[in-house]
Amino acid sequence: MYIENIEHFFLETPLYQKFDIDPDDGELLFDLIYFNDKIDCYCPFCDKDSTFIGTNKVPSFGGFKNDSFADMTRHSGYGIDYFLNKIHAIDLYCSRVEEHKMQIIVYITNSHIFKIGQFPSIAEISQPQLKKYRPVLTNEKYTELNRGVGLITHGVGIGAFVYLRRIFEDLIEEAHQILNKMDGWDEEVYTKARMNDKIEILKSELPEFLVDNKELYGILSKGIHELSEDECKEYFPTVKLGVELILDEKLEAKKKQDKIALAKKSIASIRRDIKDK
Template sequence: MAENKSEKPVFDPLPSPQEFCLTVPLYEGFRYNKDASNPFFGLEHFKGSLDCYCHGCGRHTVFNRMGEPKYQEHHHRSNYIFVLWFSCSRDRNHQACFIFHSHEGVIQKIGQNPSLADLAIPDLEKYRPVLGDEGFRELTRAVGLASHGVGVGAFVYLRRIFEALIEKARQQAATEQDWDERAFENARMDEKIAMLKQHLPKFLVENRSLYGIMSVGVHTLSEAKCLDAFPVVRVGIELILDEHLERHAREKKIAAATKGISALGAALKEK
């Protein structure tokens, strides 16, 4: 009879301290070797800085560690809570804290202030002109849900944003003489994107599989897998929006230059 061998414990690669504080959702657990010496020393005694938004200053800044980690009053090495404090390099009264819990070989972040959404949303404000107020609210909801560990719901909002961008392009294409609305309605999403390629950012056209990924996330993937995929999908959406912003900025500059050249030409003719 074959000898039964006990399975080797599986441990997770721990995020960097910056990632753990600024991007990892609350309550996402990471398994570590509890028999090892100082298994997450790099996090617990992190001496570096965080580059993130400061609500007190109203802008991005560098937050520096404040002193040593603070622990709960009574703690045991296998079950305890510690807090990392950071202060804004511009004003030490502007602070951020992150609370971690270690228990039975699992470490997770169980609290923070400001929240992940509070840190991320100011960076998203630039997309409001492209998305409109409703679309902007959906984007911030997606980020907020993901920051609280709700992956499927976050994917739903990202997919709604994607669909709204496609609809906006369809409305533009529908003004063209050779537009075939019936063919568009009967097409799959990747075919619709191909039909609208003249009205969509190049990144979206080249990466139209993004919609399928979001749909799989909504209908098939677990919360954990959606959360794992969320950062990549979010970046994809932001790149699409970035192209829209660049196009709008260029169109605005062209319009201003055209108006200025026209005015200058008229002034020279008068002379």
């Protein structure tokens, strides 16, 4: 597995995940270690969304300005070896308040790169974004969602998958509890059905994204039984995105229901007022 996106590597990649490095990855390592671009993310110190800016400076080899790996190689004679078998710290600061720092620590060997440290933690950056799901999750499931994201931050892949799967199963059970009270419900057929068929049976009460992406459950289950820690860590961001999309849809539906309830109440109250006159 290779690093495809530096921003994703900084903000989403769990610690200790192993990425391959090729001899021609000098440019990538240069851009990573001397990161001077901007990334948008939540700042836990501002308690607001912000933009972080990279501050690492390229050494001025022989007094030259080096804007690229090619410049560096030309002026210093160093190649990719210059970055290998070392620990590097990448510094960024919050554009809202300069004292708000972010640091990513990477260890680069001859053939691999690992993120071995990060401050603030991924959990601190991403957990505030989970707060919005509070209205559509029980206390227990909200805690578990946070725990899943917290675990992945500390490099625990399979455990994090378990928590996401529990949330998925809870959504299914919620729909089941609504529909099993309806006329013509066949509990025996439902109990014996496989998860894919259960989702199909419950489809009228489930978010569309979940129904259209039933295989998400398959991935979550596979994660727990067959995938390695590294595979779970690699797939976690995608699976989390899927769960978030399902929760987004529930959140939208809840907002609409709340609005309808409010409108009904107001209309009833107006009707009473008119009658009284």
